[in-house]
Structures are given as structure tokens and as C-alpha cells.
Amino acid sequence: MSAPPVARPAAESAKEAPSPAMRSGPAPRPGGDPLIRLFHVSKSYAAGQFSLRDVSVEIKKGELVFLTGPSGAGKTTLMKLLFAAERPSEGQILVLGRNVARVGERGIPQLRRRVGVVFQDFKLIASRTVEENVAVTLEVIGVPPREARAKVFAMLRRVGLQHRRHHRPAALSGGEQQRVALARALVNEPAILLADEPTGNLDAALTVEIMDLIAAAASRGTTVLVASHDAALVRRYARRVLKLDGGRLVEDLPGGAPA
Amino acid sequence: MTRVLYQLYYFVRAAFAGLRGSPLTTGVSIATIAVATIPLGGLWVVTGNMRALLDRFGEELQLTAFLDSKVRSDQGRSLAAQASAIPGIDRVEFVSQEQALERFRTRLGGSALLDAIETNPLPASLSIALAEEARAPERVAAVSEALHQLPGVEDVAGGETWIEGYGRALRLVRSAGMGLGLVLSFATLLIVANTIRLAVYARRDELEILSLVGASRTHLRVPFLIEGVVQGAIGGAIGVALLFGIFHVAVPQLRDALELFLGWSDPSFLSPRNVGILVVGGAAFGLAGAAIAALRTRVA
Ligand SMILES: Nc1ncnc2c1ncn2[C@@H]1O[C@H](COP(=O)(O)OP(=O)(O)OP(=O)(O)O)[C@@H](O)[C@H]1O
Ligand SMILES: [Mg+2]
Numbered sequence: 001m002s003a004p005p006v007a008r009p010a011a012e013s014a015k016e017a018p019s020p021a022m023r024s025g026p027a028p029r030p031g032g033d034p035l036i037r038l039f040h041v042s043k044s045y046a047a048g049q050f051s052l053r054d055v056s057v058e059i060k061k062g063e064l065v066f067l068t069g070p071s072g073a074g075k076t077t078l079m080k081l082l083f084a085a086e087r088p089s090e091g092q093i094l095v096l097g098r099n100v101a102r103v104g105e106r107g108i109p110q111l112r113r114r115v116g117v118v119f120q121d122f123k124l125i126a127s128r129t130v131e132e133n134v135a136v137t138l139e140v141i142g143v144p145p146r147e148a149r150a151k152v153f154a155m156l157r158r159v160g161l162q163h164r165r166h167h168r169p170a171a172l173s174g175g176e177q178q179r180v181a182l183a184r185a186l187v188n189e190p191a192i193l194l195a196d197e198p199t200g201n202l203d204a205a206l207t208v209e210i211m212d213l214i215a216a217a218a219s220r221g222t223t224v225l226v227a228s229h230d231a232a233l234v235r236r237y238a239r240r241v242l243k244l245d246g247g248r249l250v251e252d253l254p255g256g257a258p259a
Numbered sequence: 260m261t262r263v264l265y266q267l268y269y270f271v272r273a274a275f276a277g278l279r280g281s282p283l284t285t286g287v288s289i290a291t292i293a294v295a296t297i298p299l300g301g302l303w304v305v306t307g308n309m310r311a312l313l314d315r316f317g318e319e320l321q322l323t324a325f326l327d328s329k330v331r332s333d334q335g336r337s338l339a340a341q342a343s344a345i346p347g348i349d350r351v352e353f354v355s356q357e358q359a360l361e362r363f364r365t366r367l368g369g370s371a372l373l374d375a376i377e378t379n380p381l382p383a384s385l386s387i388a389l390a391e392e393a394r395a396p397e398r399v400a401a402v403s404e405a406l407h408q409l410p411g412v413e414d415v416a417g418g419e420t421w422i423e424g425y426g427r428a429l430r431l432v433r434s435a436g437m438g439l440g441l442v443l444s445f446a447t448l449l450i451v452a453n454t455i456r457l458a459v460y461a462r463r464d465e466l467e468i469l470s471l472v473g474a475s476r477t478h479l480r481v482p483f484l485i486e487g488v489v490q491g492a493i494g495g496a497i498g499v500a501l502l503f504g505i506f507h508v509a510v511p512q513l514r515d516a517l518e519l520f521l522g523w524s525d526p527s528f529l530s531p532r533n534v535g536i537l538v539v540g541g542a543a544f545g546l547a548g549a550a551i552a553a554l555r556t557r558v559a
Contacts, residue, residue, distance in 0.1 A: 139266075144265050
């Protein structure tokens with residue numbers, strides 16, 4: 001956060017995009033080119049009503065950023081813009097060097113394969129098992145089945161769900177489903193992780209476990225954005241906090257010491 | 260390259276999961292194609308047997324060109340040579356007046372009646388075997404016309420008129436079959452496409468989620484196309500199997516009627532090749548239906 005934002009061409013930053021989690025050795029410090037940039041972004045679903053209004057922000061590689069604000073502030077909307085589930089009404093958005101506001105039919109899958117998302121409502125496929133749900137991230141890019149199975153199993157173990165891998169989502173508790181969603185988002189080691197209330201259904205102990213997993217991804221170089229209401233959680237991790245209110249970015253607090 | 264193969268593996272797996280996951284729509288698609296296959300295949304059995312019958316008669320089909328009494332034997336032989344140059348004619352044999360009488364005699368078994376005749380009343384003729392491709396009724400008429408043009412030919416006989424009628428009937432059945440085929444194809448396509456659309460709708464949550472984790476449009480659509488092909492092939496195979504059953508039950512019961520009205524003594528079912536064509540055709544319909552469904556349904 002001390003480094004001034006450098007206005008280098010976006011395409012270049014894409015080339016330097018991380019191969020997170022594959023790295024060993026000391027964790028890279030957040031810094032360098034921003035992986036996510038918003039320029040005066042507004043989003044309006046219905047005429048005259050803005051869910052996001054003139055938001056400009058930059059997030060650098062490896063940063064772990066909390067997104068807070070009251071219900072309806074626009075947290076989910078901001079995340080949706082980042083993986084092109086919605087288009088901005090105004091402004092430009094660069095993610096991994098791509099102009100998301102203008103990315104085409106073919107570009108969207110390419111983008112989404114590098115952005116892991118934990119959805120607020122999980123979005124698990126009801127007809128598939130836990131294991132199969134996590135594997136879809138790998139299937140869409142054609143990872144060999146054997147390799148995919150191994151990765152999925154390792155990932156499920158990290159979220160403590162390896163024993164539930166043959167169950168369907170309906171047979172899981174809310175917290176378990178949330179962890180499946182996180183496993184699916186992280187299994188392909190994404191460059192960016194967007195987690196929308198990833199601990200909303202977890203008890204205190206599990207919250208710490210899951211947040212540690214997310215923080216670990218950040219320390220391996222994944223750029224992480226976590227939407228959360230939980231002030232205690234935000235304080236505990238003492239990272240950069242973006243606060244939205246009524247669609248406006250009202251605070252951008254640099255974090256304290258890294259956890 | 261290998262990634263593409265693995266993706267294909269995932270496509271096929273997803274397709275079979277989809278088939279199993281929505282047994283009702285799968286069943287409707289298969290049944291629709293099976294039901295459409297039966298009348299189409301049935302008509303094909305009918306036209307195939309009519310064609311075979313015509314061919315059998317065609318093999319025995321001979322034309323006789325009767326010659327003017329002024330034509331001498333050597334002229335007759337040169338006429339035979341000319342006739343054999345007419346397209347559609349395979350072999351020509353010159354039968355002189357004497358030979359004609361001789362044949363008549365042996366056929367009648369040396370009757371005393373003929374010995375009483377002083378002058379030979381039988382004309383010389385050309386006995387003509389038609390080439391294979393000329394055995395169709397419409398071609399026979401053309402050949403006969405060409406023979407009439409030869410000098411010294413008085414009359415042409417053969418090419419029984421019933422064959423012409425039978426040929427017309429075959430053409431009629433064929434065009435009726437094509438018309439029915441067109442209507443049935445259209446209806447089948449419509450039903451299959453809409454059924455597969457239902458399957459797409461039923462899975463739209465799944466498709467949306469796949470799209471959100473980075474599935475391309477191809478990835479979302481190809482499994483449906485594979486499902487269409489599988490449903491179509493199964494439907495076609497079931498249709499042919501049912502038709503085979505119907506054929507074996509119906510033919511013995513209708514044996515006399517078939518013999519009497521169609522002249523079939525021993526009708527045959529579709530050849531293995533044509534069975535294959537029907538199954539592949541079913542698969543093509545399944546694919547087309549799925550393609551229409553996939554294109555008309557906006558997927559995530
Ligand atoms: N698809 C939509 N169509 C219309 N309005 C929408 C849509 N999605 C969100 N909104 C509106 O945009 C505003 C911001 O919604 P958003 O979901 O981004 O809030 P949020 O900060 O994620 O809230 P929460 O903490 O409750 O999840 C809300 O007023 C919401 O009603
Ligand atoms: Mg939200």
C-alpha cells in the first residue's frame with residue numbers, strides 16, 4: 001500500500017499475473033501492478049437507482065482486501081462486475097489486464113477460469129456430489145480426470161470435507177456447503193479469489209479455519225477480495241478495508257500489520 | 260490437444276449424466292423418433308419389395324419387333340445389328356420366318372394342323388433382351404419407340420402394360436412416402452427440439468453455474484448435442500426393431516392378400532444397410548433437434 005499506483009499498460013500486468021500457490025519459498029509481498037482496477041464505475045439495474053456509484057479503486061497482486069458495508073451497499077454487485085456476471089453502466093474495469101466492461105463472448109470464460117468465486121448463495125449443483133461440484137472448475141479447462149480427482153481430494157481435505165465427498169449439497173449443513181463453494185473456488189489456484197460472505201454460516205472456530213485458508217491463498221500470491229459484515233473478523237485480520245454505503249465507496253482504510 | 264480429448268470425455272460424461280438425470284424428456288425424445296421411424300421404415304419395406312418385384316419381371320422382359328414380310332434374312336441380320344446399337348438394348352437375335360415356324364412347331368408338339376398350312380404365316384422378327392438399366396417401364400417405351408423407327412419393323416410387342424401400371428404405382432407410393440416423410444420429419448424435429456429445450460430449462464441452474472466457473476458456450480452445448488445423437492440412434496433402433504416385429508407378425512397373416520394384390524410371394528425386410536441408414540437417420544434427427552434447441556435457448 002505504500003507503493004504509489006503505477007499506471008502501466010494493463011496488458012503487461014497480465015503477463016506478470018501470478019501462478020499462485022505453485023510458488024514455494026517466502027510469500028510474495030503485496031505490491032506491483034494492480035490486478036484489479038475500477039475507474040469511475042457505476043452500476044444501475046433500474047433507471048435512476050444506482051447500486052454502485054462512481055467507484056474507483058485499485059487492488060494489487062497478493063492483497064487481501066475486505067469489502068464491508070451495510071446490506072444493500074453494493075458489495076455483491078461490485079464482485080459481479082469483476083467476473084463479468086454484470087456489465088457496468090459507466091466506467092471501466094480492468095481485471096487481469098482485461099477490460100471487463102468490454103470483454104466479449106469468448107473472453108468471459110477465459111476470465112472466469114482465473115477468478116475463483118465463493119457466491120453468497122453458494123451456487124452448488126444440486127444433482128452432483130460434493131466431489132463433482134468441486135471438480136467442475138477443473139473440468140471446464142479439461143484437466144485430466146485422474147489429476148482432477150487428486151486435486152479435488154486434496155482440496156476437500158483442506159476444507160475438512162473429504163469424508164463428505166460423495167454426498168449431495170442438500171445433505172450438507174450451510175457451513176459445509178460454504179466450504180464446498182470455497183473448495184471449488186480455490187481448487188484451480190485462481191489468480192483472484194472473490195469471496196462473498198464466505199464465513200456467514202460458520203461458527204467461530206470454523207470461521208477462523210476458513211479465513212486462515214483464504215489468507216493462506218493470499219500469502220501465496222492470490223489476490224483476495226472478501227465481502228463481510230463481520231466487523232470483528234475484519235479487525236482480526238487487520239487488512240485493507242473498503243467500505244461501501246449506498247453504492248459509494250466511503251472508506252478505503254489501509255490495513256495494519258499483516259496477520 | 261490432449262486437453263481437447265479430456266474435454267470430449269467430460270462432454271460425453273455430462274451427456275450421459277444428463278440422459279440419466281432427466282429420464283422423462285429422454286424417454287419422450289426416444290419415443291418420438293421411434294414412432295416416426297415405424298411408418299417411414301414401413302413404407303420403405305413396401306417400396307423395396309415393389310422394386311424387387313419389378314426387377315424380377317424385368318429380367319424376363321423381352322421385346323419382339325416383327326418384321327415386314329419383304330425383309331430378307333441378310334437384311335434382317337443387319338437390322339439386328341442396328342437394333343443392338345439402340346441404347347438400352349442388351350442383345351438382339353434375328354428369328355427368320357422358318358425359325359419362327361420351327362419354334363412354333365416344337366411348342367405345339369408337331370401338330371398335324373400345321374402340316375396342312377402351305378405358306379408360312381409367321382413373320383420374321385427380332386428378339387430383344389433389354390439391358391438392366393432399361394427395364395424400367397418408362398425406358399421400355401422409349402426403346403420400343405426407337406425400334407419402330409427402324410426400316411422394316413412393323414410392330415413391337417412386349418413390355419406388358421401391367422408393368423407400366425405397377426411402375427406407376429411404385430412411383431406413387433414413393434412420392435406419397437416422400438410427402439409423408441417430409442411431414443413426419445418436420446413434426447419429429449419440432450417435438451424433439453422442444454423436448455430437448457425442456458431438458459435445457461430443467462438444467463439451467465447447472466448451466467448457469469458452469470458458465471460462472473468458466474465454461475464456454477461450446478462446453479455448455481456439446482453435451483446436449485451428444486444427448487440428441489444418442490437419443491436419436493436409440494429411437495431409430497427401437498423403431499426398426501418394432502417394425503421388424505410388426506413385419507413378422509403381419510406378413511404371414513396377410514400372405515394371401517399380398518400375393519394377390521401386390522404379387523409378393525415372399526416379401527423381405529429392410530437390408531442391413533437400410534436398417535443402418537434408419538438408425539443413423541434417427542441420430543441425425545436427434546442431433547438436429549438438439550442443435551435447434553441449443554441455438555434457440557439462451558444459456559447463461
Ligand atoms: N439483479 C438486480 N436487479 C435489481 N436490483 C438489484 C439487483 N441486484 C442487486 N440489486 C440492488 O442493488 C443494491 C446492491 O445490492 P448488492 O447485492 O450488491 O448488496 P450487498 O452489499 O451485497 O448486500 P448484502 O450484504 O445484503 O449481500 C441493492 O439495493 C439491491 O436491491
Ligand atoms: Mg451481497
